[in-house]
Amino acid sequence: MENEYNKKIKILHVAQAAGGVDRYLRTLLKYLDKDKFENIVVLSQDFKKEDYKDIADTFISIKMERAIGKHDIEAIKQLRKLIKKYAPDIVYAHSSKAGAIARVANIGMKNYCIYNPHGWAFNMQVSKKKQSLYTFIEKVEALFCNKIVCISNAEKKSALDKNICRENKLQVIFNGIDIEAYKQPYEHCIQRRNLNIPENAFVIGMVGRISKQKAPDVFVEAAKKIKDKIKNAYFVIVGNGDMEAEIKKYIVNHNMQNCFHITGWVENPMEYIRLFDVACLLSRWEGFGLVLPEYMLAGKPIVASKVDAIPDIIKSGENGILVEPDNAEDVKNEILRLYGDKSFRQKLVMQGQADVKKFDVQRVAAEHQRMFMDIVNGES
Numbered sequence: 001m002e003n004e005y006n007k008k009i010k011i012l013h014v015a016q017a018a019g020g021v022d023r024y025l026r027t028l029l030k031y032l033d034k035d036k037f038e039n040i041v042v043l044s045q046d047f048k049k050e051d052y053k054d055i056a057d058t059f060i061s062i063k064m065e066r067a068i069g070k071h072d073i074e075a076i077k078q079l080r081k082l083i084k085k086y087a088p089d090i091v092y093a094h095s096s097k098a099g100a101i102a103r104v105a106n107i108g109m110k111n112y113c114i115y116n117p118h119g120w121a122f123n124m125q126v127s128k129k130k131q132s133l134y135t136f137i138e139k140v141e142a143l144f145c146n147k148i149v150c151i152s153n154a155e156k157k158s159a160l161d162k163n164i165c166r167e168n169k170l171q172v173i174f175n176g177i178d179i180e181a182y183k184q185p186y187e188h189c190i191q192r193r194n195l196n197i198p199e200n201a202f203v204i205g206m207v208g209r210i211s212k213q214k215a216p217d218v219f220v221e222a223a224k225k226i227k228d229k230i231k232n233a234y235f236v237i238v239g240n241g242d243m244e245a246e247i248k249k250y251i252v253n254h255n256m257q258n259c260f261h262i263t264g265w266v267e268n269p270m271e272y273i274r275l276f277d278v279a280c281l282l283s284r285w286e287g288f289g290l291v292l293p294e295y296m297l298a299g300k301p302i303v304a305s306k307v308d309a310i311p312d313i314i315k316s317g318e319n320g321i322l323v324e325p326d327n328a329e330d331v332k333n334e335i336l337r338l339y340g341d342k343s344f345r346q347k348l349v350m351q352g353q354a355d356v357k358k359f360d361v362q363r364v365a366a367e368h369q370r371m372f373m374d375i376v377n378g379e380s
Helices: 020-031 072-088 096-105 128-144 153-161 214-230 244-253 268-271 291-297 328-340 342-359 361-376
Strands: 009-015 037-043 056-059 090-094 112-116 147-149 170-172 202-207 233-238 261-262 278-281 301-307 322-323
Touching: 009 020, 009 072, 009 096, 009 361, 020 037, 020 090, 020 322, 020 361, 037 072, 072 096, 090 096, 090 361, 096 128, 096 153, 096 328, 112 128, 147 153, 147 244, 147 361, 153 170, 202 214, 202 268, 214 233, 214 244, 214 328, 233 268, 244 261, 268 291, 278 328, 291 301, 291 342, 322 328, 328 342
Parallel strands: 009 037, 009 090, 037 056, 090 112, 112 147, 147 170, 202 233, 202 278, 233 261, 278 301, 301 322
Antiparallel strands: none
16 A cells, blocks of 8 residues: 555554553554554544543544444444545554454455454453354454554464464564653642551552452452451452452451452552552453553552463562462462562562563554554555
8 A cells, every 4th residue: 555755644443442442542642653643533432532632633432332242233334434434544443342343344445454452352261152252253353454463472372372363463562551641740649548548557459340350359368368467457459340249248248348448440540559568460361461560660569360461571579479360378478478578579669660661652652653654564
């Protein structure tokens, strides 16, 4: 495809799932060169137009649902009309559902197509039947895109293990956080007293959805074990989700109301992370785990599960500690170790703060820019 040097590369981004994908897309668009790229975003009803006011050239909302159903046909039709209308150089689909809709809608169009699964659906803890279905869909739809962006080496390995596509179609671009934004001073810093946390408490926290993937049940089970050993331990979960009632019931049943705080959904998780003495991510599966570099940036020792992409970020004993998934006893033992060894905690923190530079979203944007230019100029 011919690309004149004075013409911006037009990219039409498609996303259905908000949450982490929303954050990823917003930070990516923030740092893409606006003199070189025009960004059109076609997003589901779960996204907010005002969030894209200064970073996208065009914002369009269409109805897209997470579950597979007849409504997908209408979404494909609407998206195909928009692709014809805007004639982008590149269609870039973010996450599994948008990837399925966009790649079908784009069949036969004269542009390039990129897909970023943000964590393969077939790696989730679902039935074998669903895993097989998701794998089949990914294999078929891989035929209808030029590049698949993997946000970790683990994601690339999964694609090759499942024979999703040939290796040269896969490109690893590690995920990143907006380090520059975190350097800005906060208007209102949350203090321990705001959450009724004692000043002398040893605070163990996790940030993430209170859902099966993030294993909040393992966190609270470990919390009970830790509280028996560390009398001034206090626990914080930053987030909300479909397991919230179950987790709160466990807290009440084990008489832990006075040492546990659940924030619900918050706009500013970093302010809560600053209150932690130890930060956890105990996921059962994980496409990347963006909160891990956030923990590093905040100077917190990390305990994380040894699954999927997490070992790409955490090197156990160097910049954090890895534990087996679904193992509350393992979590307890490692947190007791951190509690008792301040110099070890400091060692992990110092290495984490050095390593976090590798996970800067400005590097993510720069790698995307090179990929976009190479694809349009026929070099990839």
